[in-house]
Amino acid sequence: MHLIKFGGSVITHKGRELTLRRKVLQRLCRELRAAKGEMVLVHGAGSFGHTKAKRYGLKKGIKKGYSPIRAAQVQWDVRDLDQEVLKAGLDVGLPFTSIPPYPILRMHNRKVKVFDPKPFEIALKEGLVPVTFGDVVLDGKQRVAICSGDDLMVHLAKYFRPERAIFVTVEDGVYDRPPSEKGAQFIEVLSPKKKVRSGSSGVADVTGDIGKKVDSMREMSRFGVETLVINGLESGRLRRVLQGKETLCTRMPAEGK
Numbered sequence: 719m720h721l722i723k724f725g726g727s728v729i730t731h732k733g734r735e736l737t738l739r740r741k742v743l744q745r746l747c748r749e750l751r752a753a754k755g756e757m758v759l760v761h762g763a764g765s766f767g768h769t770k771a772k773r774y775g776l777k778k779g780i781k782k783g784y785s786p787i788r789a790a791q792v793q794w795d796v797r798d799l800d801q802e803v804l805k806a807g808l809d810v811g812l813p814f815t816s817i818p819p820y821p822i823l824r825m826h827n828r829k830v831k832v833f834d835p836k837p838f839e840i841a842l843k844e845g846l847v848p849v850t851f852g853d854v855v856l857d858g859k860q861r862v863a864i865c866s867g868d869d870l871m872v873h874l875a876k877y878f879r880p881e882r883a884i885f886v887t888v889e890d891g892v893y894d895r896p897p898s899e900k901g902a903q904f905i906e907v908l909s910p911k912k913k914v915r916s917g918s919s920g921v922a923d924v925t926g927d928i929g930k931k932v933d934s935m936r937e938m939s940r941f942g943v944e945t946l947v948i949n950g951l952e953s954g955r956l957r958r959v960l961q962g963k964e965t966l967c968t969r970m971p972a973e974g975k
């Protein structure tokens with residue numbers, strides 16, 4: 719099985735609210751067709767989620783006296799993006815079916831406490847390609863919280879144990895410090911023990927930066943899943959990876975392999 723995440727920065731213009739990168743999304747969906755066997759797709763929220771979520775302070779839940787309408791508005795926007803992803807997949811013959819995290823996942827103090835993978839299993843059995851996404855979910859401590867696509871990648875990987883999990887981003891891979899900084903070194907093989915210094919990209923992001931992604935990769939490595947970070951703005955890289963061919967990327971091997 720292939721577990722793939724389209725990062726929100728790749729499929730949307732992160733600095734421009736509610737703006738899709740339609741051409742990139744369509745191309746990535748065409749490249750996905752190279753995948754043999756089962757596949758689960760996760761996508762980030764990009765400018766359909768982060769901008770309002772930050773404006774409304776949803777990371778810390780719904781404060782006393784605030785209306786839950788703000789959480790519902792962000793959910794609405796993220797679903798709009800999900801519809802675009804589904805359409806782009808259907809247009810190239812991929813049987814995408816949406817599985818929003820809200821009904822199947824609960825958090826407590828921003829940590830995932832309940833995750834039901836059954837709907838994914840059933841969809842896969844029917845030959846469908848489940849698509850899920852970073853979203854606003856219920857949280858036992860703070861009423862609502864933001865569940866990122868990276869959190870979903872970890873929980874899906876833990877349950878399905880794919881041979882590989884692929885993060886499609888706007889960078890060639892992972893660097894030892896923000897790639898905009900002088901002297902940044904590209905890391906081809908990232909050891910789970912390696913520390914990576916992250917920095918702010920300057921655009922609204924309520925779920926964290928590369929440091930948080932590396933933490934997710936580390937967790938996946940621990941239970942035996944190799945992870946790759948590739949650049950989705952470069953045409954053909956996703957296809958090559960899915961075909962098992964060499965391409966520029968960062969790879970974190972599964973622990974002990």
Ligand code: IP8
Nearest residue numbers: 762763767852866867925
């Ligand atoms: O873009 C964030 O998901 P991510 C979800 O995968 C929202 O981090 C609603 C901002």
